[in-house]
Amino acid sequence: xxxxxxxxxxxxxxxxxxxxxxxxxxxxxxxxxxxxxxxxxxxxxxxxxxxxxxxxxxxxxxxxxxxxxxxxxxxxxxxxxxxxxxxxxxxxxxxxxxxxxxxxxxxxxxxxxxxxxxxxxxxxxxxxxx
Amino acid sequence: xxxxxxxxxxxxxxxxxxxxxxxxxxxxxxxxxxxxxxxxxxxxxxxxxxxxxxxxxxxxxxxxxxxxxxxxxxxxxxxxxxxxxxxxxxxxxxxxxxxxxxxxxxxxxxxxxxxxxxxxxxxxxxxxxx
Amino acid sequence: xxxxxxxxxxxxxxxxxxxxxxxxxxxxxxxxxxxxxxxxxxxxxxxxxxxxxxxxxxxxxxxxxxxxxxxxxxxxxxxxxxxxxxxxxxxxxxxxxxxxxxxxxxxxxxxxxxxxxxxxxxxxxxxxxx
Amino acid sequence: xxxxxxxxxxxxxxxxxxxxxxxxxxxxxxxxxxxxxxxxxxxxxxxxxxxxxxxxxxxxxxxxxxxxxxxxxxxxxxxxxxxxxxxxxxxxxxxxxxxxxxxxxxxxxxxxxxxxxxxxxxxxxxxxxx
Numbered sequence: 001x002x003x004x005x006x007x008x009x010x011x012x013x014x015x016x017x018x019x020x021x022x023x024x025x026x027x028x029x030x031x032x033x034x035x036x037x038x039x040x041x042x043x044x045x046x047x048x049x050x051x052x053x054x055x056x057x058x059x060x061x062x063x064x065x066x067x068x069x070x071x072x073x074x075x076x077x078x079x080x081x082x083x084x085x086x087x088x089x090x091x092x093x094x095x096x097x098x099x100x101x102x103x104x105x106x107x108x109x110x111x112x113x114x115x116x117x118x119x120x121x122x123x124x125x126x127x128x129x130x
Numbered sequence: 131x132x133x134x135x136x137x138x139x140x141x142x143x144x145x146x147x148x149x150x151x152x153x154x155x156x157x158x159x160x161x162x163x164x165x166x167x168x169x170x171x172x173x174x175x176x177x178x179x180x181x182x183x184x185x186x187x188x189x190x191x192x193x194x195x196x197x198x199x200x201x202x203x204x205x206x207x208x209x210x211x212x213x214x215x216x217x218x219x220x221x222x223x224x225x226x227x228x229x230x231x232x233x234x235x236x237x238x239x240x241x242x243x244x245x246x247x248x249x250x251x252x253x254x255x256x257x258x259x260x
Numbered sequence: 261x262x263x264x265x266x267x268x269x270x271x272x273x274x275x276x277x278x279x280x281x282x283x284x285x286x287x288x289x290x291x292x293x294x295x296x297x298x299x300x301x302x303x304x305x306x307x308x309x310x311x312x313x314x315x316x317x318x319x320x321x322x323x324x325x326x327x328x329x330x331x332x333x334x335x336x337x338x339x340x341x342x343x344x345x346x347x348x349x350x351x352x353x354x355x356x357x358x359x360x361x362x363x364x365x366x367x368x369x370x371x372x373x374x375x376x377x378x379x380x381x382x383x384x385x386x387x388x389x390x
Numbered sequence: 391x392x393x394x395x396x397x398x399x400x401x402x403x404x405x406x407x408x409x410x411x412x413x414x415x416x417x418x419x420x421x422x423x424x425x426x427x428x429x430x431x432x433x434x435x436x437x438x439x440x441x442x443x444x445x446x447x448x449x450x451x452x453x454x455x456x457x458x459x460x461x462x463x464x465x466x467x468x469x470x471x472x473x474x475x476x477x478x479x480x481x482x483x484x485x486x487x488x489x490x491x492x493x494x495x496x497x498x499x500x501x502x503x504x505x506x507x508x509x510x511x512x513x514x515x516x517x518x519x520x
Binding site for chain 2: 265
Binding site for chain 1: 469482501504
């Protein structure tokens with residue numbers, strides 16, 4: 001283990017406006033933390049917090065996946081686990097959604113603030129043994 | 131103290147157009163500064179400026195939270211406190227809102243310029259004792 | 261002087277489409293350069309180019325402000341002044357506006373291209389005396 | 391080989407909502423990985439994974455192209471190949487789409503979350519021989 005490589009961590013999110021938008025502080029609300037990259041690196045970085053159940057591919061761990069996600073939605077905890085595994089943040093990007101029909105049942109304000117944010121992490125070649 | 135880790139600082143904001151949009155210089159208007167990450171790091175970085183009152187979780191400070199915010203809206207003061215605690219900015223991202231119905235009572239120009247901006251700060255492992 | 265700290269420099273802008281959109285090259289058009297941060301740092305970096313007239317607060321210069329702007333709109337000149345004062349760029353972020361009603365009198369293409377771009381600059385602790 | 395230079399890697403993507411939006415986890419869905427830059431660098435970095443078939447220009451390999459793409463859509467595998475060739479990520483950017491009419495046959499939620507993400511990679515001058 002300890003090999004170099006990239007991991008991408010992304011989430012779709014918005015802000016929690018509550019029923020009728022009455023809550024006074026609107027906190028960040030993350031749908032799910034999606035993680036992509038080489039399976040061996042993802043397992044090394046995320047360990048037990050990794051959910052592989054939606055990836056139909058059961059191949060060897062040097063394959064790449066775009067269908068893993070984490071069991072929790074604490075973004076900074078995921079960042080910390082990546083740092084502990086020797087990854088640093090290379091870039092972060094975000095984009096919003098457009099105003100096409102709002103999904104029924106979704107609060108309009110929550111729909112307006114929807115965004116996708118993605119972070120790319122990289123681990124340099126070197127000795128990363130714990 | 132002095133441990134490594136990530137803190138995310140974000141704000142929803144717009145520009146102040148004033149009543150009927152008549153003000154001549156439109157300044158940045160921040161709703162609130164939201165901070166997320168490990169509770170011990172947030173307390174260390176933000177001290178008395180931290181508002182924990184909306185987080186129902188009263189667990190130990192090695193837990194992660196997404197429900198803290200600052201008592202003020204001076205973004206650069208928050209940056210400076212993070213720098214004093216040994217954190218540097220790893221990335222910044224922003225996204226706008228879409229054009230779904232404008233909230234009643236909000237000036238249309240202010241609604242068009244709404245955006246969410248998020249900054250990720252990181253502190254390396256090492257000696258961070260003051 | 262020479263202390264560490266963050267300065268944010270931002271602008272709302274669009275592209276100049278001219279009357280009836282007939283101009284052949286559409287150049288960047290900046291509304292105003294807004295600068296935020298600790299007053300002492302802003303005065304040190306921007307000197308005579310700084311406009312403090314819209315900030316009602318006349319307190320000491322260790323306070324933070326979000327209501328200063330520059331007397332000119334040459335973005336890269338502002339960058340150069342920050343560099344001369346020892347600041348480097350930590351991050352840049354941008355967001356667009358949404359498609360809510362276009363302001364009367366504004367060219368539709370100019371409205372579609374409106375964006376807010378923000379840059380964060382940081383000066384490390386150290387000897388910054390000229 | 392081993393010369394310095396920039397390569398841009400981008401993708402248009404969205405999230406897979408499935409028929410009627412019933413799938414429980416919405417994964418990232420990439421249309422295609424587009425790569426641009428000097429042809430010699432692109433061939434060096436991407437080797438057999440490079441598809442040159444849509445570029446009508448058959449000139450020498452010191453020309454620049456914007457019409458190459460990869461044969462696969464594993465973003466992190468492309469990142470790793472760039473790293474192996476000595477390139478590091480300089481920046482990442484993303485933008486969403488606007489709310490003009492949804493393409494017939496496309497799920498509305500998939501249309502709302504469409505985005506374009508672009509990464510810029512750079513290789514410094516130096517000895518990059520394998």
